[in-house]
Amino acid sequence: MNCISIKNNQTILLSDIPESNYESFYDMNLELVLGHTERHCVNYFGYKAGNNIKLICCIADDTTHEILVSTCLVHKAHALESFTPQLLCFEKFEREIHENFGINFIDHPWLKPVRYAFNRADMSQTKENYPFFSIDSEELHEVGVGPIHAGIIEPGHFRFICNGEQILHLEIQLGYQHRGIEQLFLEKKKLLQRATLAEDITGDTVVGHGTAFAHAWESLCGFNAGYDIEFARTIALEMERIAIHVSDLSGACTDIAYQLGSSVFGRLRTPIINFMQEWVGNRLAKGLIRPGRNQFPFTPILAERLTQVLDIFEPQFKEMAEKLFSLPSALSRFERTGVVSNDDAISIGAVGMTARMTNLNRDIRSSHPFSLYTDLDHIPVLKRHGDVYSRIQVRKEEVEQSIKYIRKLISEVPVLSVTENMGTTPAPDSFCLSLVEGWRGEICHCALTDSKGELMMYKIKDPSFHNWLALALSVRNNEISDFPICNKSFNFSYSGHDL
């Protein structure tokens, strides 16, 4: 095999990644993923190397806990054979490479723009001339929604093709949130700026993206984070999971017009995020995750306080959840609505919660453990049906699981370790890949350094990058009035996708 096997958060020399020509690169990665559900592509991207483009493909293997990295050098004028006809999960990665560098992929079914990056290769591609799928029929009609939506949410455009009230097809056009974050990572030289940028990738996954950056940076600098640092990160990750899952349960209740559930779950998020404020001074934990430092140590007093918060939260959450899950009018809206099959989830390369609700076991906490998950023996929550009901079941059970983990962790609060100072420059000519399971799923950050140890490329992949297609598939043959509940039950990130 012409690839190198690395572990999560391992730094290697760029020259250690075996390079091959595109044909063998293609054959090898195809063979790795095709028919192997335990393997999937966690990141596939290109960067400029002189006049050529270097492609790096990272395939994670969940059973052996390794990541297989391979590379190849291509010229942008050469058209390449596309993975997509055989592996749909490469669809967006190839579109992104096409958008950024102008490389053409033969047989790609839809080489459409991904996010209209400011530095895209073809500036003539604009939002206005996006090639939507359309249909010539007098019976069918199209419905366009967005970029600005009815509620207070991020922008994106949805184009439905409907037969009466029934959705036949949904196409999602994103890119409205593009702020050029990957480029800013290279331009902003101060570590604090970069850590703050990581927190701003998407404000609902502050801890997830913050931790992914911190792990990548610490690994590049050869710094071993002490137990207390990882302890704080693990608690914060699980708190973030609880907060968002609860608020999404509230959203699901809102979308089926169940007022009691909407209000109660909505307000149950507050004690969780208010605890984050007590701990770090920000309700969404901005300011907590800093590479090489334990900015806000988790003290025994905080542990006692958190136990109090959870003691009140847990019975109230259980009471409301039991009511919701036994309410026939609610269940009839959740069950068999917005189904994504297990086959579809595999083919689009779904990750995280979206994969787990179709019985596809993808959870970085168990497959490529980081922070304290090695000791927690995490068993992912799996559901089978792939409908809205499965999604809210996963959320409910993950909230309960997170509470269990937090209680277990805070029963023994670690003493502050004396941390050595982290080196200021990362290792030169290196590559590091960091995987973190955020509440949405797998977050992947890849950092590449040049000969001086400066960041040369910083590649961010939010789980939504894989998963948006699941929403498009789930609404097929559903009524258009069920779109909000389908959308909310996934709750994908616009800003994480658009960067």
Add this chain to the structure above:
Amino acid sequence: MFENIKIVYHQGKQFIPNVRTAVVPGIFRGRPVISLEKVNEEELIATCPTDAISGNPVRIDLGKCTFCGECAMRFPEKITFTKNYKLATNDHDRLVIREGEDKAVEVDPEKVRKEIHRILGRSLKLRQISAGGDNSCEMELNAANNVQFDMSRFGIDFVASPRHADGIVITGPITNNMAEAVQICYDATPDPKIIVLVGTDAISGGLFAGSPAIDRSFLDKYPVDLYIPGNPAHPLTIINGLLDLTRKKKYLKTAF
């Protein structure tokens, strides 16, 4: 039925009775205070990730501040963040906190347009636009309307259509790809209308200021009626800011 009543009973009273005087829990980083202590100014200025701190005399621009608290951690004798969440103002100059000053950030009543009090003083419907916002300010705007903060008790609501709105609320630094949508939405809002900027990203661009992917020309064209700083802005900052802008002082006293 009894189960529902039981749930409501167990939830108890959740609303915050007085949003003007409520105390936020924990170590909230609100309005900073800068002492007259002498510190290495160059080092202090270099600490800030967004160049919000400037020297001689030392000032912090809340429109640029990400409230990360790094300066207060490095120079605790110089800078402290108080728990005061009232940070919103209509005057950009008032966002700048100077050393040795410990005064409230307030709306300047002289600069509030007359029609705002008269027409929007008792009912305010807003259309929110996320223009590159990272979903944190959006979540806090949503939270402002939950059962605890309950902003709609003051007649302030978010509406779906700009045609029904009295103003727009912008979050995020305004990306190239959203610039046109922001303009269309503003044009579709009937007069008189207000512009409210929520969050550091919206007020100054924050860390994204200067990125080639953002286009802030919209803000050069129209006057901004209210700046609500924060990263993200706290719901209490948002509610108090909107009340201060739209209500006359005499009504504010009787509102509770």
